[in-house]
Amino acid sequence: MGTLTGLFAPNRVAVVGATDREGSVGRAIFENLDAFDGDVVAVNPSRDEVLGQPCYPDLASVPEPVDLAVVVVPVQYAVDVVRDAGEAGVDNVVVITAGFGETGGDGATRERELATVAEEYDINLVGPNCLGVMNSQVNMNATFGPDRALPGSISFMSQSGAFITAVLDWANDQGIGFKDVVSLGNKAVLDETDFVRAWGDDPDTDVVLGYLESIEDGREFVDAARETTDDTPVVVVKSGRTDAGAKAASSHTGAIAGSEAAYEAGLDQAGVIRAESVQELFDSAQALAGQPLPDSDDVAVITNAGGPGVMATDAIGDSSLSLASFTEDTLDRLKETMPAEANVYNPVDAIGDADIDRFETAIDIVLADDNVSAAVVVSAPTAVLDYADLAEVVVDRQREYEKPVVTCLMGGDRATGANEVLREAGVPNYFDPARAVDSIDALARYRRIRDTTYEPATEFDVDREAAREILMGAKRRDDNRLGVEAMGLLDAYGIPTPEGEIVDSPTDAVQVAAGIEGPVVMKIVSPDILHKSDIGGVKVGVETDDVADAFEDLVTRARNYQPDADILGVQVQEMVDLDAGTETIVGMNRDPQFGPLVLFGLGGIFVEVLEDTTLRVAPVSEAEARDMIDDIQAAPLLRGARGRTPADIDSVVETIQRLSQLVTDFPQILELDINPLVAGPDGVQAIDVRLTVDTEQL
Structure with missing residues (x-):
């Protein structure tokens, strides 16, 4: 994969399949590119012009180099168009067209052909079956969605195009901006790992967000995300939770390690912050994009309302954060300046008649405390307090102390003006105290991620050939299951096992037992009998004189339980004191x-x-x-x-x-x-x- 600069910030975009037909995707994309800072050209062999612009029959006919081709043609022509793009030297292609892998059969075959052509010409290909891509810095909306992203420092990828259109409509209303937006589609070539890696190298991306339904290569994603999160937080909503993988498993581990557990482990190791909802995804993004990281998990709450203050305190208790313990100097200053009825301990309640001066004093004293690494300012509307004034104070003090501060200015129209002030300064505001606390929690979680030092796994000196020979034994028996007959596999990799052997006769069992000090454990050895204890296939504490009889009894029990079972013998093993x-x-x-x-x-x-x-x-x-x-x-x-x-x-x-x-x-x-x-x-x-x-x- 080459650089993705030409994908998100091209000089010239060609829309292959552009048309002026009302209601068509080709027209929607061409019109959406009207505000693009670069050049836009139409390509369609059936048109001489599109919406008053000259139209070329193919990419080879475009007189100037094309950096990005957006393909919206009937599915039977899409692969040929991508090949034409490669021949014309186009490095970046977005295939909007559907009808590929998502349809199965011939569609899956076409998608493989698409990927092969892209690989042949080293094309950065997005899609197929996608909404398109956006970049706010060059005013590029190469999608058929109805909204353009506001400018911002968040880069966002989604496996669902419909999700992007809904998010943009909501984000524009909330004043949340984006740098890059990409609809992943079927991920025939470029996938989430490529974009995580590219945005990690992008100085203009402060936060990477993702809505994912699957991850193509989990190990590669973990490695890429670890590298990215050194400087740039990655927050993901992963849908499609399922335990279907566990249902098909035969081992204890398989039963526990289902698909959802795999994603949980993988994303955690990748240093990815996992959001449980869309709201949490963007709450986290706003805080991470606009606020510094706290030095510790110790948070203060400053409020004029007891109830919401308690709600914030409860939310801190439910999070990875903790209530900061104020210094004696802070407590003394608060006692001197707050009314007798006020609570000067964390959470600080300046009580309901607090005006802007009292609020400002409380915020100033609390943020000056070295034990406080972050603060949540919670306020209910009153006649003596103007939210716009409070917003100015919060912004001023946050900048002065350079500590993360979020607000919860509860109310409707009263908070409108304050929201503008806070938004411009990168201070998130939430109606719900719990959301405000969760955003601080995201900052603390990312601090811990960034402080984590990843080290390579240890390479031990092992006997791979001995291990391979044991595994080949299963192939020679035409059986894909191994039990205690594979204990040598553990020995080959230095994992301690009790002394013992597998024998196929009572005489050999007695001989092995005689060489082991004390009573022994005896187990039937059969790949067809997984739960040996359930059929009486294990005997514990067998004395040497009883070993021969125990051997015969174990084999008889196994034969009675499953006459066609493949009996490999009996394991005679040193007895380990489990207690x-x-x-x-x-x-x-x-x-x-x-x-x-x-x-x-x-x-x-x-x-x-x-x-x-x-x-x-x-x-x-x-x-x-x-x-x-x-x-x-x-x-x-x-x-x-x-x-x-x-x-x-x-x-x-x-x-x-x-x-x-x-x-x-x-x-x-x-x-x-x-x-x-x-x-x-x-x-x-x-x-x-x-x-x-x-x-x-x-």
Whole structure:
């Protein structure tokens, strides 16, 4: 992909399919480009002119170089037009035309042809099946939408063209402006990752916003967003939440790591702020575009109304923020200047008869406090207070102290003039105190994102060939499932396992058990029997004298349960004292968008009941592995809560990383569970494993 400058700020735009026919998309786009600062040319072999402008039969006939071609032709001609654009040296193409991948069948074939042509000529292609693109700096509206974006520093991408038209209508009413707007359409070539990367390099974009229904390449998006969020916040609404992916999974990890969980983990690792609604998306954007970042999470509330002040305080309690504790000097100054009835502790209530002077004094004193990193000014309308005056004070003090301030000036017409003052200064105003607090929360969340240092995953010295040979065993048996017969896979990647072997006779079982100190655990080994405990396929604490009989009993139980099961033998294993540690699970499920998702959590038989787990997109770094441990509610158990002996956390962290490396090295592994992974004071032990493999890739 080349630079996208010519896409958003072209010198010359050609509308291929321009027409003067009333109600046509070709006419709408051509008319929308009337205000464009550059040149606009019409291309249509059936017209000599369009709306009084000369019309050319094809792109090759345009006498001057074209930077951007907007294609709105019947679907059967679209691929040829893009090829013509490539031949004419056009680097940027927006295909408005529908009838491609969204229709399936022949449409999907045409879309692949479109992408192939774009790749051949190195064309930046948006669409097909999209609304178009906009850039406010050059007054370019290359869409068939009814509204043009106001100027601003927010760049916005959407997978829904209809969503863009609705947002622009609302944003224009709210005075919210944009720099670039792009309708992604089917994303045949350019997708969300390309725009995140381009806007991250754009000094005129202060915030990147997105409405996404899917992400084409999750790992690439994570890497691009991490780089962008060093300087530019990325806020996304992701729709299409579903657990359909979990329903098709066969492992514990697969059942938990559904599509929605994958996006949650991926966006979090990408440093993306995820908004839960359109309102939250733009509330966050306004604050991020206009306000500095707070130094800490400590927020003050200044109000003239007790009820709304309490609402703001409650919202702070529900967020990642905290109420600032004022210094003694601040409290003394407030006591000296506020009425006796006022509350000088946070939230500061200057009470209902507060005029502009009292409000100004309170704001000035609070923002001067070093313990306060941000403030929310909440006001109800009164006869002694003019909102326009209050807005001027807020703007002045925000600039003086260079701390983020948002307002909640409750009311209708009374707030109109104040809104203009605040908007011009980049101070967001909200009717709802909770929205005001949430916007400060977005600033704090982005500060934490920007302060995060991403590190590469550790590369351990492992035996890949031994691991590959074990996986090939599944292919040779024509079976895509592996159980305890794959314990050697863990050994090859340095994940500790109990001493033991798989045997196929009672005699061998006795011999192996004799070499293990103390009683042993015996398990039936069959890829066809996943839940061995349910059929009595596991025996714990077997003494050496009983091993032969236990072997026969396990095989008999398995045969009775499933006569056609493939019995590979019986595992004779060192018995691990489960009470001496905490049973955890480490697993992986391969997501279609994000690739391998690594799971960690409380394990054993309750993993799917309690669902105390967390996810990360592989490869997982050491810091991310440590965060995974902190994420789960059972973390105190691992750290020695209630007199328990603490587990060796470093061993757990290393195991998570080693499994991450395993599933990254072998994309053939579709699902994998180590359950339980017993975490004790002397390290970890992987007691059981099962995995699903795509044998066709081996």
